[in-house]
Amino acid sequence: xxxxxxxxxxxxxxxxxxxxxxxxxxxxxxxxxxxxxxxxxxxxxxxxxxxxxxxxxxxxxxxxxxxxxxxxxxxxxxxxxxxxxxxxxxxxxxxxxxxxxxxxxxxxxxxxxxxxxxxxxxxxxxxxxxxxxxxxxxxxxxxxxxxxxxxxxxxxxxxxxxxxxxxxxxxxxxxxxxxxxxxxxxxxxxxx
Numbered sequence: 234x235x236x237x238x239x240x241x242x243x244x245x246x247x248x249x250x251x252x253x254x255x256x257x258x259x260x261x262x263x264x265x266x267x268x269x270x271x272x273x274x275x276x277x278x279x280x281x282x283x284x285x286x287x288x289x290x291x292x293x294x295x296x297x298x299x300x301x302x303x304x305x306x307x308x309x310x311x312x313x314x315x316x317x318x319x320x321x322x323x324x325x326x327x328x329x330x331x332x333x334x335x336x337x338x339x340x341x342x343x344x345x346x347x348x349x350x351x352x353x354x355x356x357x358x359x360x361x362x363x364x365x366x367x368x369x370x371x372x373x374x375x376x377x378x379x380x381x382x383x384x385x386x387x388x389x390x391x392x393x394x395x396x397x398x399x400x401x402x403x404x405x406x407x408x409x410x411x412x413x414x415x416x417x418x419x420x421x422x423x424x425x
Contacts, residue, residue, distance in 0.1 A: 234266050238273070246270050261291030268299065277303065294323035298330060310337055328357040332364060339371055347371045362392035366399055373402070382406040395422060 234253065237246035247270050253263045264287035271280035284300040287293070301316035314337045321330045331354035338347035351368045358364060369384035385399035385406075392399075400419045407416035 234263075234270070238266065238270055241273075243270055243273055247274075259290055261287045261293065261296070264290065265293075265296050265299070272303065277307070292319075292323065294320040294327070294330070297323070298333070301333065305333075305337065310340055313337055314341070326357060328354040328361065328364070331357070332367060335367055335371070339367075339374065342374075344371050344374050348375075360391045362388040362390075362396060362399075365391065366396055369399065369402065378406055378409075397423060 234246045234249035237243070237249060247267070250263050250267045250270060253260060254267070257263070264283045268280040268283035268287065271277075271283060281300065281303060284296055284303070287296045288300070297316040297320035301313040301320065304310070304313035304316065314334070317330060317334050317337065321327070321334060324330065331350045335347045335349075335351035335354065338344070338350065348368070348371050351364060351371060355361075355364050355368065365384040365388040369381045369388065372378070372381035372384060382403050385403045388399040389395045389403070400423050404416045404419045407413070407419065
């Protein structure tokens, strides 16, 4: 079923996973796989139902993380946050979970909590440019523009291709602080 899912043969994947569940109706991983198939088929209520069954059979951080992702897409941020906190408790060393928690807390206008989780993610993955971009946004929300631009600079340093958002944010900062040569340097980088 997983191979069919990964090759976008969704109906065949569904047939196989249903066969697996007919052989073992308490196989949590099969419900998780079926939820993935249903999500790809845009059957969100069925996917959420199967994730609930998977979690009830096997409390697994990956299952909570996936359900949180669906809740976040639906704009149900508190439900997403609750599932992410459970995922983080089960698997505490996952930078992607801490990044997602930071993003949600930032969305919920709780920048101190967002900062706590993004700092934890950076400790786990110190050269990930996306983490610095996220922390830069939090610092901007907190109106700490110098720390924000420092993180934009880190994101630019660690990225293979400089993130345009980080360059644009840094340009605005340089203009506001009358560092026009630096602003022009970044603008030329965007143009090139």
